[in-house]
Amino acid sequence: MNKLNQPGPVRCSCCSWPGSRQAQQDPLFPGECPARPRGSSPGLRVMCRRCCKHLWAQGCPLGFSSHPSGGWDGFLGFLQSLGAVFSFISKDAVAKVTLLETHRQRHNFVSLQSMVEQELSAGPAALRARPDSGCRTVLRLHRALRWLQLFLEGLRSGDPRTSVLCTDAYNASLAAHHPWVIRKAATLAFCALPSREAFLEVMNVGPPEEAVAMLGEAIPYIRDVYGITEELFERHKLLDLP
Numbered sequence: 150m151n152k153l154n155q156p157g158p159v160r161c162s163c164c165s166w167p168g169s170r171q172a173q174q175d176p177l178f179p180g181e182c183p184a185r186p187r188g189s190s191p192g193l194r195v196m197c198r199r200c201c202k203h204l205w206a207q208g209c210p211l212g213f214s215s216h217p218s219g220g221w222d223g224f225l226g227f228l229q230s231l232g233a234v235f236s237f238i239s240k241d242a243v244a245k246v247t248l249l250e251t252h253r254q255r256h257n258f259v260s261l262q263s264m265v266e267q268e269l270s271a272g273p274a275a276l277r278a279r280p281d282s283g284c285r286t287v288l289r290l291h292r293a294l295r296w297l298q299l300f301l302e303g304l305r306s307g308d309p310r311t312s313v314l315c316t317d318a319y320n321a322s323l324a325a326h327h328p329w330v331i332r333k334a335a336t337l338a339f340c341a342l343p344s345r346e347a348f349l350e351v352m353n354v355g356p357p358e359e360a361v362a363m364l365g366e367a368i369p370y371i372r373d374v375y376g377i378t379e380e381l382f383e384r385h386k387l388l389d390l391p
């Protein structure tokens with residue numbers, strides 16, 4: 150039976166995220182993530198989950214639930230598997246995802262858009278004064294997503310120097326928003342990154358050329374997700390939340 154005609158929630162066959170009613174009624178809703186990788190790497194499953202533009206744009210509950218069906222757990226596990234040198238990064242990511250998940254459950258947000266609307270309802274000044282708002286937390290992860298996009302584009306290009314790729318991606322995205330000490334610590338950590346082969350292998354989608362092909366499919370979705378968030382935050386003047 151067509152997934153759109155099924156009673157109950159439609160689930161992405163890739164990540165099992167249950168689509169919202171709005172998403173289910175949308176003829177564009179694919180019922181599965183178009184960036185579905187063929188392998189089972191937690192890191193890439195997460196990338197895939199997070200990069201389904203339909204789910205994100207049309208009702209994915211913020212798109213970064215830490216619930217197993219939400220996807221972040223896998224990526225964070227991947228980050229943690231990189232070792233102690235990356236723990237200050239993974240701890241920050243875990244803290245931010247946990248905060249967002251708490252907000253999502255408390256307020257029943259069904260989408261990024263609904264979170265922005267709700268948090269702005271008290272006025273922009275009140276939102277700017279909140280150190281724990283969902284919007285400022287999403288903004289930090291949104292900037293990290295830009296890093297991810299640039300880094301994966303570099304990996305796909307064939308350049309074997311992962312540390313250089315990572316540093317360049319960082320300098321073109323997150324670095325401008327970090328104090329000196331964080332920039333130094335991040336740049337040092339990047340020196341400990343595994344090789345390009347190891348990255349492609351951990352994606353677990355087969356030989357390197359298949360992993361590269363999968364990146365070619367997934368990166369456009371990352372760009373879309375980034376663009377959707379950027380446009381939303383720009384429209385509401387939230388791109389410089391302190």
Ligand SMILES: CCCCCCCC/C=C\CCCCCCCC(=O)N[C@@H](COP(=O)(O)O)[C@H](O)/C=C/CCCCCCCCCCCCC
Pocket residue numbers: 199213228237238241242287289290291292293294295296297319323327331335378
């Ligand atoms: C809406 C977007 C959803 C999806 C986003 C997915 C992005 C996945 C990419 C990377 C995961 C790492 C997440 C790191 C988040 C860093 C956020 C940040 O900028 N935090 C700083 C500011 O926070 P506040 O103090 O204002 O609350 C914080 O000071 C930073 C702490 C740690 C250093 C962060 C360095 C980030 C380097 C990112 C590269 C990750 C390297 C992984 C190697 C595979």
